[in-house]
Amino acid sequence: MISERQSVVESGMNELEIIEFKVNNQHYGMNVYKVKEIVAPLAITPIPHAHPFILGITQLRGEVLPVISLRNALVSNQDSYTHIVKDDSSFLIVEFNKQKVIFHVDEVRQIHRLSWDQIDKPDDIYNNENSYTLGVVKQSENMILMLDFEKILTDINPNIGFSKDDLKADIAGDKKNARIVIAEDSPMLRSILKETLNKAGFQQLLFFENGEECYNHLASEENKVDLVITDIEMPLMNGHFLTKYIKQDSKRQSTPVVIFFIAYYGRSSTSGKESWCRCTSK
Template sequence: MEQKGVLLESGTNELEIVEFSVANNKFGINVIKVREIINPIPVFSIPHAHKHIEGIIEIRGEILPVINMARVLGYPDSDLPEMDKYIVTEFNMQKVIFHVHGVDKIHRISWNQIEKPTNLYQNLDSQIIGVIRKEDGMLLLLDFEKIVVDINPETGINPNRLKQIEKRDRSQYKIVVAEDSALLRKLLSDTLSEAGFHKVDFFENGKDALDYLETAISQEPDIEKAAQLVITDIEMPVMDGLFLTKQIKEHSTLSKLPVVIFSSLITDDLRHKGETVGADAQVSKPEIGELINVIDQLL
């Protein structure tokens, strides 16, 4: 994990996935979110904790919660708990440990190899954000942000964070948002509307957003008639936000558009990735109030 962010250049539309198992089922997590992988150590249980919280442990002076992924996914506990692994993660400005049954290998893939779940098994409550086909089966990418928010809603986007924002008319501005999570698209739609932004076009991935912008300027050279600003997540199937940002900033016309990366992956260690591709600003989820402040500064 020490080399994460070094192996992959920013804006290549590639990522590395840590493959792990829970009850013989295969799942994946972006290497960028992983701080380290450790063997099980004693967990201190917490009275009246959420059913998915196994307890807390101390790692190098930090007290971190342990989420039991078998409970989250509705699977039985491990038959060989001494062989289990703890995945120590950092995203959304917090550190969380996920208790899994095994860690297998790291895969380097392109975002366009990740298929979006179909409506038959994916909805607002789904924990699956992508499917990777492999020769020996499938690997499911999980929405770890949603897993944490379901346990503690205060860690998610909260419209109450907008109370400090200056109330004024922002309806003249048109914004394009690339965000693959249906839940977050709805939350962003509600909060941007509350802030006064009523002209917002949402897209499920970077490619759809880029296609929209390129089509718009082919019909009308004035880009401001299509959008005045782009907000993008980083992790998205087909085309990620870093690659989208790079494509916009290298385009002769679109490069004028301010791009704000709004992602759970904005940390001191990873901020350089957005800077490399030319992002005008980067805001960590769930700081929606800060996002509005940044938008106001750029418009």
């Protein structure tokens, strides 16, 4: 069992720990902070007509949790889908925004402690908005692909997650001329942010895939910026460091910064809908 630990990033260092695992002989990784536990496979109850990524549900200490096959999520050919769970495979119990899910992987390898600049962004040649790859960690023997788990969950159920339809375009002020800079490594979330902000009347948007590129833009006095929106977890420079550097810069410290994250508040008993929030200001 992996004990819950304070995020290394939040402790003031530009570092993180990732857990490496294998699926279909490929190496993948995710932030250790999101992994609550690793267990041997449990009995699964199949769900009729469920999404092909979902193997079914299982019970863990009284909780009924969905089991998602990363193998099915990561193969492009539907004929390669499988519902076989081998005894030597593993379940990763993962918590996203106070919502627990289980990812089935073939093998858990080890934990790596890295600095954010060791995670390279994927090249546009092989990466697009439909890709699940957020970054690449180069190792001596192999490469570890950092996965966009939020996109996997959203592809399974578009109603679970951040929805632009739930936002109201009632922000006051001169929105058309407001210059907004956004740092977000997920292509899916960049697309949602662009459409949502455009819908709200904001037109002057500039996107960056990591905090370092964003800060390099902000370092120039010629680039006028009215608002910075940043994700927390990004390669090269995370959102905490980006915010820190902005607030330490005498030319930029008055620029408002919104740190972009998800907080899950649960399901409404009246509407049956999920309630989400994804921002905090600095």
